[in-house]
Amino acid sequence: MFDLQPALEGEVTNIRSPISAFTAPWEHLFHNPEVRWPFVFASGYLDGLQIYNLMDPADPQLVGYYDTYLGPPNTERYPMFNGAFGIDVRNEDGLIVVSDMSTGLWTFRMDGFGGWNGELWGLPDISSAQKWDTPVTAPMGSW
Secondary structure, eight states: OOOOHHHHTTSOSOOOOOSOOOOOOGGGOEEEEEEETTEEEEEETTTEEEEEEOSSTTSOEEEEEEOSOOSOOOOSSSTTOSSEEEEEEOTTTOOEEEEETTTEEEEEOBTTBOOOOGGGGTSOOOOSSSOTTSOOOSOGGGO
16 A cells, blocks of 8 residues: 655655555455445455455555355366456446356455445545546546
């Protein structure tokens, strides 16, 4: 995690030092993160759904998880390719959808997360899971 504020305020031109870090088991291919500040939702082939709270970026916290695949790792050519491979979070109501190549489609709700509006955090209210039919009026560079 990097604190970009000093660069945004013009105090420095380069950010070189992280303020913290977290690492999911690399062997399980933690991937496809969806950020809904302060949460990061991600899928991991052999770990399923993982949810981290970054409200205190110096101390990231795992706040939720669900393992969608309990079977053994694939022993074929690519041993990690079992389990969760995709994730989407719907801003409107907070629905979390995980696709698992072995066990199918999973839907989740997280207590205390009933949806997300980026504008309340000073961010665009965009999502990969919705608003695709609403035209974007701001130029890409202004995001």
